[in-house]
Structure formats: structure tokens, C-alpha cells
Amino acid sequence: MIKFSDLNLDPKVLKAIIDTGYETPTPIQAGAIPPALEGRDVLGIAQTGTGKTASFTLPMITLLGRGRARARMPRSLVLAPTRELAAQVAENFDAYAKYTKLTKALLIGGTSFKEQDQLIDKGVDVLIATPGRLIDHFERGKLILSDVKIMVVDEADRMLDMGFIPDIERIFQMTPFTRQTLFFSATMAPEIERITNTFLSNPAKVEVARAATTGENIKQGVVMFEASSKARGEDEKRDLLIRLIDAEGDACSNAIIFCNRKSDVDVVAKALKKNGKNAEAIHGDLEQSHRTRTLDGFRDGSIRFLVASDVAARGLDIPAVTHVLNFDVPSHAEDYVHRIGRTGRAGRTGTAIMICSTRDEKNLADVERLVQNPIPRLDNPLSRATPPTTTSPVDDVDASREDRPRRSRTRGPRKAVPDVDTGADATAPVDVAAPVAEPVVAVIDMAPVMAEVAAPQPDAIVPDRQPRDAQQRDGGSRSDRPARGPDRTAERSSPERRERDTTPHRGRDHQRGGHDNVIGMGADTPEFIAKSFAERSTS
DNA sequence: AAAAAAG
Known part of the structure; x- marks a missing residue:
């Protein structure tokens, strides 16, 4: 079993790791750290909950260890899609860099420029930023990125969803092409593939199968x-939500309730409070300080119900919650996986209950197609307790429809779903892993949606297609040069290097299915991964 | 149709 001490990390970093209580790296860490330390570009295909953050912070701190910060010229740059994620990376950096003299600045929106400017002026080693605020600083001329040695892009697929890709391309172009790039994405959508082909050079590809699809x-x-x-x-609908929460009783010790719209987040949070529940809202329209406070409160247990927009769907390192309640069916099917992935982490059990209103049925079908399983229908406690009133002719139609099992209409030929409408235990969610007699839907091309759903052989390590030494011989590539060699800059400016940076069809092995390393977490997920960063640090 | 991020 490989240990952190085998990884050639700076002794100061190792010491900090020991303080956190870790001994063995997660698969993404074991896969990404060695090539990163060699100075190679890394393409990491992994989602949160796999130890991804440390897989770039640890080598970054090690590589930056020797140099020192210069005013306005940060030596490394980490980009994250949301403010909360950026703050989380900063927290990680602080923990692992605590025995070094490295400095950092967190550049996110919603906070004052003044403090950030002062730090930049003084000189920082690491810049951790959301794209908008970084570009803002750059345009004010306060920031020079020509000395960036290492650039990290985290959650690239999320950046894509959020329309940040043009910004990311701009930022790539603001940094020297000689930089080392560590690039992380949960999926390899065509647009992501294009970016990596353009801005990464002969990257070591490390893929970790989804921890819990x-x-x-x-x-x-x-x-x-x-x-x-x-x-x-x-x-x-809000009444229904409350009924569903109450039905879970004490088992629901903390929950995230996701809504598609910010306005609903506010209204639902208010309704829960009115119902006597300890609930707070979080979404992008709330003031940053408020967002931070709410998230902290949820983490430390002083807030029991977090009503959230998709700002909280991905990436946030929240201690395993017992329940995820989807007030709406997410309109991007993959968000369903991200949302429910906030619960049931690393072998713990979790419960995910969703409300699907009539107009969400198409989205539901998309979700089921994506997860390749029907989601068991639960009884609607409201329709059983309160027989529908039939006052107007219009309502009459709806009401009568409400009374009969909807799945006969909505789900067509898919009869294999466990019938949860009949038993006494009908409200108990059913484990979808239970064998299903009939396939849900015909095979549909899911390729662009979620690469790792189809990731081959979880728990298996697939050998490199190209032998490692062959990769390293690849003339003029970074891999054969010392991580901090004296002639590094000259070598990096070579025409070959430039050519590789711009050749569009470079690197066939970038294509889906041609992964270098596919490592599964599967059931072997170490327990600590389920814990939040704070939990780990204190244990 | 909406969310996120720069105001």
C-alpha cells in the first residue's frame, strides 16, 4: 500500500499531512501527485469526494517550496467555479502549507477588493480565485500573471455548465504557456476535451471512477x-415536502433541500421555519458573508436543514448528510447525481427523496435514463390523507388523475419497478440497487453526459496504453526534464513545445475510452473521505 | 427556465 511518505513530497507537507491524520493517499492522489511532482501536466477525471483537492495542493506546495513570492506576480493559480469551492481550496492550502512560508490570496467576488489588493501587492505564492474576480483584478492592472508556474483548473465541467469556459481560455492565455497545468473535471464533454487538447501538454491522465454513481x-x-x-x-408542494421530512422522523438528522429556483429556495426555507424547523437558505443572490455563515452553521450542526440552489450541489465538502430532498427534479440530469451525492458518502447510508410535479416528468425521465435505473415511486402522503376536491371542471380532470397510480401513465411499459404503493411500508424508499427484472429504457448514448458512469472495471487499475518510459522519451516533453531544472525555461520555449500546444489533434489518448489510468473507488472508499475537511483535521 | 460568477 502506497503511503504519502512514498510520494516525494516536501517534508513540511508530509508533516502537515500527518497532523491531519492521513496516511494513505486516495487513488486520485496516488495517481496525480507523482506526475505533478515531475512537472508534468495532469488531467484528472474525478469528482469531489475523491480527495481531489489535495491531489493538486500537495504537489503545488512542494513545487513552490523553494522559490519565493514577488509583488503582484503570483507563482501559481487555482481556479474554482464557485466562491465556496474556492474558499474550500484555500482552507486546504492553509492546512497543508502551515509549516511553510508560502502565502496565498483568495480572490472571490462578493468581498472587498481592498484586502485582496493588499495581499497581491505584498506578493503571494498562490492565488485561489473564481474566474470573474480574477479577471477583474487583472483588468485593473493590479495583477501580473506572467510568472505563473502552475495553474490548476478545478471542476472544469462545472465551469462549462456555468459558461466560464471563455474566461478560462482567456486566463490560460494570460499565463505563460510554459506553465504546468493541473486540470480536473468530472466528465470529458467535447468542449472540455477541446480545452485540454489546446492547453495541456502530454498530460498524465488519471481517472477515478465515481465514488457512488x-x-x-x-x-x-x-x-x-x-x-x-x-x-x-x-x-x-411545500406541504408535501414538510410531510416527507416529518415522515423520516429522527432518522433525518440533517438534510439539504434542493430547489431549482432561487425564489423557491427562499420561499421553502421560510415555510420550513414557519413550520418550526431549523432551516436556512443558501443561493447565489444572498450576500457572500451570509452564504459563508449559513454553510458554516450547517457544517457545525447549528443548522439542520439547508435549503439550497445548485450552488451547493457540487463540490462542497459538507459532512455526510442523512437526507437529500429534491424539491424539484433538476433540469440537468447530471445535477441529480451531484445533488444526491451529498448524502450516503463512503459507505454511509443516505436517503434521497424527490418531488416530481407534472411538468418535471420529462426531466425525471432524463434522470432515470442517466442513472440507468428507475427511481422507485413513493406514495404521495397528501393525496392519501386529503382526497382531492373537485370544485371546478378543470380541477376535476386533474383531481381524478391524481387518484390513480401515475406511473401507469408516466412510465409506460416500464413495469419492473418495485411496487411501493401497496405495502404498509410504502413510504420507505427502496434501494434501487435491488435487481430489476426489465431494463428501464433502450440503450441511449450517454457519452457526453457522464463518462464515469460507464467507467470500465471499477477497482481495477488499467495499465498505461503507452509505457511510461515511452512517454518520457517523447522528445522535449516536460516529463524528461527535472521538476525544477535550471534550463527549464529555455527548454519550455522550444518550438516543439509551442507546436504541441497548438496542434489540435495532438494526443489521441485524450479521447474517451483511451484513459491512462482508471482507478475505482467503489466500495473501497476510505471512511475519512466521507468526513468534511474540518472533521478530519480535528480527529 | 434557472443557476452560477463581476458589478
């Missing part, structure tokens, strides 16, 4: 919801 340890269920009338719909 929609894990067997997550019990899932969906409640079909049809309003008795348009006017009542909103209220009824």
Missing part, C-alpha cells in the same frame, strides 16, 4: 405530485 448506499425515491389546482400548487 447513485450509490447502492443511497436509498432513492420519487413522489409524483399533481396540484389540485394551479392556485394551490405551490402551497401543496
